[in-house]
Amino acid sequence: MKSEFKFIDLFSGIGGFHSGLSSLGGECVMASDIHPAANETYYRNYGLRPMGDITKVESKAIPKFDLLCAGFPCQSFSNIGPRGGLNDSRGELVYEIFRILEDKKPKAFILENVKGLVSHDGGKTFSYIIQTLNQLNYEVQYKILEAKDYGLPQIRKRLFIVGVHKSIKKKFEFPQPTKLKYTLSKVLGGKVERDYAFTIRIGGRGSGINNRFNWDSYMVDGVVRVITPEECLLLQGFKKSFKLSGKTNEKYYQVGNTVPVSVVNAIGKQLISAGII
Template sequence: MKDFKFVDLFCGIGGFHLALSQLGGECVFASDIDPDCRMVYFDNFGIEPYGDITEVDEKTIPEHDLLCGGFPCQSFSKAGNRKGIHDSRGTLFFDILRIVKHHNPKYILLENVRNLAGHDGGNTWKIIHYNLKHLGYNVSPEPIIYSPHYLGVPQHRERVFIACVRKDIGDLPFLPVKPEKYKVSNALSVISQDLTNSRKYKISKSEESIIELWNEFIQNIKGDLPGFPIWADYFDIDIPKEEFMLYPKWKQSFIIKNKQLFNANSKFLSRWLI
């Protein structure tokens, strides 16, 4: 599909916009509640996003072929309270639905955190899937999980994508799953140093050293990149059991995983410890 129109909800600084415009799309409406994001979005694309989507009348949004949005994730995130669809931020999904119901776009592409896939025992996903299907869309039967490192970009950041095609348009195309093998590129290779305002944005020598250290990590680590935060402070220390049991379960789990990571890779990780 070329020369299509799209709306960019919860647009942030424009990740969806950048990709879709490179595919021939034209953004006809954008929205984000964060004023700083709106400012950066305007600097990037010359479009001033609207603010709070709950205050936008769906009838004022221009017609479009594709609706996309990374709706707020705090209510589904492992770092949030995980109330999901019952949180006011989770219910912003229903603002997407009212816009979809009025405009009936050909395609919908939504994004959220990895935890959405299993939140509330899968019930949150079922609610989202049911409502989109009820509005006349073929919806991906399972959450589509991708991470930049699947495509060679040196970042481990799994996200759930929800792809929808209006039923009169046809079925969903085949969507490839996680590749069996992938090669992660050098982090510096994906950072542009050719910038107009290079003095403001250019990577410093100390930042370059940090990136090189990360490159060493991803090239030497055994197995997949960790899906948990890397806490070097816990690599090689013994925590008294009484103190350990006072930590919340999620922190206990991360500490154990970091110790296992260190033990499996101590030959080169030990050089990181001072």
Template sequence: MYGDRIKAKRLRLDMTQKEFSDSLGLGRNGERTLRRWENNETSPSTIELNMILNYPEIHPFGVDEDFNEDFTFIDLFCGVGGIRLPFQQLGGKCVFSSEWDKFAQKTYYRNYGERPHGDITEITNEQIPAHDILLAGFPCQPFSQAGLGLGFEDTRGTLFFEIERIIEGHRPMAFLLENVKKLRTHDQGNTLKVIREHLENLNYELYIDVLRAADFGLPQNRERLFIVGFDKELLDDPENDSFNFTFPEPTGIPTRLGDILQEYVDELYTISDTLYAGHLRRLEQHRERGNGFGFSLFNHDSVYTNTLSARYYKDGSEILIDQGPRANPRKLTPRECARLQGFPDEFTIPVSNTQAYKQFGNSVPVNVIRAIARRMKDTLEPYLD
């Protein structure tokens, strides 16, 4: 019997039975099945056992201590590390990370071998190492169309000023901040105006734009606002008063949803008759009122989907996959959500499906970050040792 080996494997991974069964893709009754295996009540098949024992215990994106970096960076409000990944792949070394959510910390650790520090408001500048670039996907709920839109009146909105504090204290060469598109127009533009003024007062040259995931090879209509800043104190040429940074242009790579969909998907992800009936009823009600709200159905040939949200785990209404006339639509799997955001398949998902949906819904389009990171590195090349 293999119960002790399976349990020992799970405990080494620091995963609950629910997290491990979901990560293994054991289906609707996976947690119960895993529990029976561990208790030696039943035995897994040879294929299932190999899948468990071969589950990676290494950190697929961990960095060796002797890594010869081109630059250093810190990763604030890091989530599962979607901003970190492309900067690291371009030769950067992360010297500090921060994330308050314990489930996101678990995913971050499993992939990078580093457990982020917690609440940034409790971390002093002295506890943060010197760095060349600051990265921060600071909380978007206060500015999002999906939130209350309170902006700086919301406590989470004030976390921007924690970023300002760290920039002022460490004066990195550059920074990249990411937020929702609505930040540009929130409070008639006053919120972004305040952010811009505070950053410019620190003597940084700013570049601000909205980029869309679908323009960079990802089949998702996800638009995000990016703020890139460069320290003007680096400019020692009196004839050059600008960094001449430009945001990347759309790649023109065609997108198709079918390219990121898995071939086999467990029935677990097919929505129930009750939920589907509710979706259809609300869709009809919205039609009668003359608006376009309701669930959104896509198929393999769809060019792109709606924006994946952190609430996707609830009913999947913004992105449902058509399974033909004889079956209800289904939700994306967590792995498909990861792909939709540009994460490679080597990226480990060590949490329950519910937490995975939240994490990838809160994450960033990695392809877009990679394109910006390349431009930022090129701009900073003359100033890097």
């Protein structure tokens, strides 16, 4: 299923949105991120150099597009970080999304965040976000989707918010689960007892296989080892040919932050089949 549509990739990281949508015929007309190594990775793999800090990008500098994608910084909303919410300067970045939606009025958007956003501050932060998106003239739906239900051997539960402009009288439905593309044992190149990898994270590396916070150590063919950033890429659904730039710790940061490609792809297909983009 394909369609010719244009999208922008805000807080672009290494382009989980880009990878998931370009295979459906989408053309990325603008990306933005402040992380130098992620931006280098982005350019290396997609040939598009992300613009920097989104707070400094004027809406008129953004070309016309149909779909806005944004995995906005989640540290301020996460269940594990400090809970500053909208008053935290990283949480405030959601206002940049509101601004661009208001100025550019794309047909639809896909936002991604940690599931803790829903319950943050007793649900007030999330209600405010949904209410604002409604006021901006979007029909909004949200759902927590797991990477493991969309072909990838990784747990990773994330919140997806999809909005369709109210002038488009078409209904979006979240995708049904799909079958596993490859097993965890295949990715790690040996027999692994678990069916699914833990959620890849940006912190807590190297805590050890018996630690309850462990996510990166696995018993592979009876030997404990830490998974590599390249294996993490596969667990996030990127192609084998994808190349990460930066130092090792920067590579782990990039793969821990990204959105699972196959989940984005499944959402994109639903937007296309509904005739929205």
